[in-house]
Amino acid sequence: MLYLTLRHYEYICAVARHGSLSAAAEAVHVSQPALSAALSRIEEHLGHPLFLRRRGAALAMTPQGRLFAEKAQALLEQAALLEDPKGASAGQQRLLLVCFSDLAPFLLAPALKALRLAMPEVEISHRACGFEPLITALSDGEADLAITYDLGLDAGFSRAELQRLSPHALVPPDHPLAARDGISLAELAGHPLVLSQEGLSVQHMLGLFKTHGLVPRIAHRADSLELLRSLAANGEGAGISYSLPPGSMSYDGKPLCAVRVTDEGAEEPVILAAHAELPEASAAHQAYRILQRELGAAGSDLAQTDHHVD
Structure with missing residues (x-):
């Protein structure tokens, strides 16, 4: 079941503000297909459409959509004030990294360290989970990046191989x-x-x-x-x-x-996955390059040796 997060509210407000999927996707630093999929899931969760999709016409809000966007914007502003009463972090970028649970003890902490050192201005959050919730979070645009085995992901995702395990x-x-x-x-x-x-x-x-x-x-x-x-x-x-x-x-x-x-x-590859066509200026694109470099270079940390008891 989908639970709406502040990230989902940001998506709705971005589309309402910019009037197009492409501009909204660039503003919230996700790919357009990821944003479109997330909007569909949100509408399915709410049980009514927020946008009018007509072939050849610009994206338009339904009356319910306009009301929802207004309330969502107010909620985002309240959340920003709650986190920082001076409003200093209201425009801070956020990034969610998900990691397959079996790999998390090996790779999640080094990944977070690398990202926080290189991107101190970005709020980094993380989640360790199984394959299905990981794929759902990535497909819905809730998660920006994933560290996982190359299982269950379709061709709409970019992949960087980090290591091959037997x-x-x-x-x-x-x-x-x-x-x-x-x-x-x-x-x-x-x-x-x-x-x-x-x-x-x-x-x-x-x-x-x-x-x-x-x-x-x-x-x-x-x-x-x-x-x-x-x-x-x-x-x-x-x-x-x-x-x-x-x-x-x-x-x-x-x-x-x-x-x-x-x-x-x-052998099975361990990969870093992200949505294809990430905007180059986005935090997710920058994070992808950082982790590709740092975790790929640290491949020896994942290297397996046979353990025998004498």
């Missing part, structure tokens, strides 16, 4: 696979597995097995990376994960071994 099988030290330097999907298919509960993650992993004509045995679907690691460490099945935290212990103190899956095509 999946690893996670097993306890007494597991027959623990001493291996690498393992194939065909070999893994013969063992009970622990996979992520994330829908796109499961689809991706099952798709890898399917391309090799394999049907894996799924023992558990875990709703967090650490639960997956704990189940694997306690012998509930071989866990499969792209994210590989440093160290060789689960949260409950059990030792774990990580064995790299060696099949060609199993």
Whole structure:
């Protein structure tokens, strides 16, 4: 369900003020397709149209739209005064960075640090979440940038590859696979597995097995990376994960071994995603370039090494 935010109110007021999607999109520093999609979702949420869309004619407000825009502008002004009674930050730019939850412990803090050092005038906020809310936030124009795996995003988004990660099988030290330097999907298919509960993650992993004509045995679907690691460490099945935290212990103190899956095509890129056609003067465009440079250069921080327990 969509919940209206101050950012959504800014979109409505920008369109009411500028009278066109292109000018409004430039004013609020998002792409025109992102703004158009967000407006449609807002109207769907409200249950009535705010704008009249006629082929060949300028965008016009409905009576309900004009009233809504007036109230939205008053709300934005009140919010600006609440944040800064002197009105010093009323024109401050805002930027929302979303990050896939499994990647957030590795990349979110460095990303925020880089942005706040380079863009002190921009209010940076963040959110760690699963694939579906991440894609929704990006598609609706609520989020400006996303750090995620390249799953579920259509061609309307720009992508900068930050790193390529291989999946690893996670097993306890007494597991027959623990001493291996690498393992194939065909070999893994013969063992009970622990996979992520994330829908796109499961689809991706099952798709890898399917391309090799394999049907894996799924023992558990875990709703967090650490639960997956704990189940694997306690012998509930071989866990499969792209994210590989440093160290060789689960949260409950059990030792774990990580064995790299060696099949060609199993690697998955970690990407920085944003709306295509971002205005070059926008904060989002500047942030995209900063993170592409800083996180790409820090690729070694994401590099995976196999963890074995002696």
